[in-house]
Amino acid sequence: MDDKKATVIKLASTTAASSTALSLIPGDAAMPIANEIAELATYFIVILGSILLEKILIAVVGYVSFTFIIPFSCLLGIFYLYIKKEVLRNLAIKLAIFGIIIFIAIPISIQVSDLIYDSYQASIEQTVEIANQNKEYIEEKKKDLSEKDQNWMGKIEDYLSDLTSKIGIDISEMVKKGEDTLTTFLEAVAVLIIISCVIPIVVILIFAWIIKILFSFDSNGVSTILGKR
Structure with a gap:
């Protein structure tokens, strides 16, 4: 869980840096992409919260x-042993098994999510590398554009159209890199949500369903036990 927490924090910081780099591209072409990447921070907060909740539940449960x-x-x-009421024996057995099941449910759910995380860990780390590479590319292109802007007044008028065309191509390439970055982030977020949020909940629901089926821990079962008393 600490590894997943570190990965999520790294992804969140990378999204912030990528969004900032895209927002500084001249013009408004990259702003929608920068805003979409910035909004991913909300999902990373949810994922990080679920990881911390799992750590707390292990101790609390x-x-x-x-x-x-x-x-x-x-x-x-x-x-x-003293009263010889059958209902007490049944309830004692059910409570003991229930306590053991809820104790092992959280670790098992985390273990299942860890197995899936291990298979996707390389892909998630690659996402960070791709995002950093795209960010560096955008920053280099912005630096080139800045130098072109500074030298523009010294350019001969015949080269103005060529200079404008090159700037437009550079901006288009930076926007394309931003789109690639957004795609890789979306894939990483989807995987992390399934690993950290969906899988643990599904496993716990399966255990709850098993408890309900095998030990009748529902309202009717409780009413029957109270009636026998």
Whole structure:
């Protein structure tokens, strides 16, 4: 999770730098792309928040399971030995299994997302490299354009049209690099959202479904247990 956190922070900083570089291109041709890249920061915040939440849940769920749920199930088991109420034994077993399941659900969900992350890690790192290369290319082209602008007054009038044409081509190339950068960022964001947000939720929902099917932890099951009491 620390590796994923570092990757997300690196991507977020790269998007900020790329957006800034695109926004400084002469004219407004690259502004829509720069704005789209800047808006990706929101998604990176969500991804980073989900990673931090998973880290917190690992500690909190384990604490709750072994401090409250499982000890309470043991207490119910002790009461069953004296009272001999079948409902207490059933509830103690269900609570113990429930505590163990929720304790292992979070680590398993993180492990599944890590397996997917490992297969896409090279692609995500390549995204950062491509974005940095495009940013450097844009900055070099902007530097060239600046030098051309400074020397423009000293140019002969016959070369004015040629100079304008070259500037237009350079701007078009920079915009194309910006489009490529946006595409790679979108792919990386989609992968990270699936890895950090979707997969853990799906795994937890699967565990919740298993608990509901096997141990009847729904409103009807609770009502039945209370009725037996």
